[in-house]
Amino acid sequence: MDGFSKYYKKTWQERLDILVKQNKITLSQRQMLESLAVNQEIGDIQIENFITQYQIPEGLAMNYVINGKEYIVPMVTEEPSVIAASSHGAGIIKRSGGLKAKIHSRLMMGQVVLENVDDAKILVNQLQTQISTLIEVANQAHPSIVKRGGGAREIEFRILAPDMVSVDLFVDVQEAMGANILNTMLEAVAAKISEQYHRDILMSILSNYATKCLVTATCEIPIDILGKNGIDGKNVAQKFAQASRLAQLDPYRAATHNKGIMNGVDAVVIASGNDWRAVEASCHAYASKDGQYRGLSSWEIQADKLVGKITLPLPVGAVGGSIGIVPLAKLNKQLLTFENAKELETIIASVGLAQNFAALYALVTEGIQKGHMRLQLKSLAKSIGANEQEITRVINELEKIGKRDSNSAQAILEKIRGEK
Numbered sequence: 032m033d034g035f036s037k038y039y040k041k042t043w044q045e046r047l048d049i050l051v052k053q054n055k056i057t058l059s060q061r062q063m064l065e066s067l068a069v070n071q072e073i074g075d076i077q078i079e080n081f082i083t084q085y086q087i088p089e090g091l092a093m094n095y096v097i098n099g100k101e102y103i104v105p106m107v108t109e110e111p112s113v114i115a116a117s118s119h120g121a122g123i124i125k126r127s128g129g130l131k132a133k134i135h136s137r138l139m140m141g142q143v144v145l146e147n148v149d150d151a152k153i154l155v156n157q158l159q160t161q162i163s164t165l166i167e168v169a170n171q172a173h174p175s176i177v178k179r180g181g182g183a184r185e186i187e188f189r190i191l192a193p194d195m196v197s198v199d200l201f202v203d204v205q206e207a208m209g210a211n212i213l214n215t216m217l218e219a220v221a222a223k224i225s226e227q228y229h230r231d232i233l234m235s236i237l238s239n240y241a242t243k244c245l246v247t248a249t250c251e252i253p254i255d256i257l258g259k260n261g262i263d264g265k266n267v268a269q270k271f272a273q274a275s276r277l278a279q280l281d282p283y284r285a286a287t288h289n290k291g292i293m294n295g296v297d298a299v300v301i302a303s304g305n306d307w308r309a310v311e312a313s314c315h316a317y318a319s320k321d322g323q324y325r326g327l328s329s330w331e332i333q334a335d336k337l338v339g340k341i342t343l344p345l346p347v348g349a350v351g352g353s354i355g356i357v358p359l360a361k362l363n364k365q366l367l368t369f370e371n372a373k374e375l376e377t378i379i380a381s382v383g384l385a386q387n388f389a390a391l392y393a394l395v396t397e398g399i400q401k402g403h404m405r406l407q408l409k410s411l412a413k414s415i416g417a418n419e420q421e422i423t424r425v426i427n428e429l430e431k432i433g434k435r436d437s438n439s440a441q442a443i444l445e446k447i448r449g450e451k
């Protein structure tokens with residue numbers, strides 16, 4: 032676009048000036064971009080063509096007890112009900128003994144894809160005899176992770192089509208999320224394969240489908256504390272089991288069920304400075320692991336308890352990426368008090384399960400709107416400029432007249448102000 036050529040070479044101030052000069056923004060909007068940029072240097076390090084820092088609220092979810100340890104959980108989300116629901120769900124689970132979470136394994140995976148293969152079976156048989164050499168090549172490409180106790184651990188082969196083979200490398204990335212470690216190792220392995228065994232490499236890249244980086248969180252809630260809205264505990268528990276079944280049967284419901292889980296998961300992943308697109312991709316792929324997209328959690332009645340369980344692939348790290356650069360990510364790490372990436376995984380999976388519990392509890396009892404409504408009305412009151420004192424009155428009046436549009440809110444606010 033004219034006027035924007037070599038935009039990335041301009042300084043931050045020049046970039047803002049160009050936006051004004053090209054009539055894309057006004058002078059006062061330029062000021063807004065400037066004042067919203069809390070840290071221009073970090074922004075410039077993180078991305079190209081940085082103009083400002085976009086803001087998403089951060090809050091703390093309470094009541095989390097995981098493997099006997101109490102946590103306050105920083106969550107970054109713009110959705111009004113998420114943190115309230117999270118704390119509420121975690122509170123009920125806490126009264127029932129808290130969450131338990133365990134790591135199955137923590138290996139990240141990447142693939143070297145070979146194309147134009149003549150005989151995939153022969154090639155795989157040949158490569159199978161070279162596994163230890165290829166692991167050695169991978170480790171030599173990234174000696175520092177080996178020094179830290181990690182390194183390439185396994186290689187597997189998948190014939191994707193008669194002419195296409197994937198060489199899957201599994202790596203212990205220790206505290207990192209591991210994308211760079213994997214990609215470096217994969218390119219070295221690809222070069223070795225290309226030199227000696229098969230020339231045509233299509234690509235070498237980390238896989239976000241982290242099936243050997245799994246964590247399971249569980250909770251058990253006494254059925255008799257679940258009674259709500261005139262529905263007794265047993266009935267509520269049965270409805271939980273049915274809701275869980277529904278999410279297994281119907282991909283349309285499963286997507287929403289999992290969206291509710293990801294409301295919690297993403298909010299913690301973002302707060303921790305990790306790549307939430309990687310986690311999203313991983314979890315949704317895992318939801319389809321048997322060929323149909325299904326709910327990621329399950330709820331069932333076992334004797335007098337409602338038992339919840341979730342297993343998620345969580346490719347996250349405790350070091351590297353934004354974690355080392357963004358001050359808030361560091362502070363959140365301090366608030367979360369986790370020792371290592373595995374513990375962070377247990378927290379994230381637990382939040383996903385508690386978030387799902389809160390959503391299903393509302394859905395099968397009073398419905399989702401009741402709890403959401405006051406929070407939505409609060410956002411509405413704020414959006415029309417009500418101050419802290421006015422907000423509660425605007426909400427109360429809107430609830431009284433059963434309206435939730437901004438004209439009604441505006442009229443109420445004017446009435447309140449007129450009374451003064």
Ligand code: MEV
Nearest residue numbers: 287288290291390391399
């Ligand atoms: C809304 O963001 C999330 C829910 O729709 C999740 C669910 O339906 O399970 C409430």
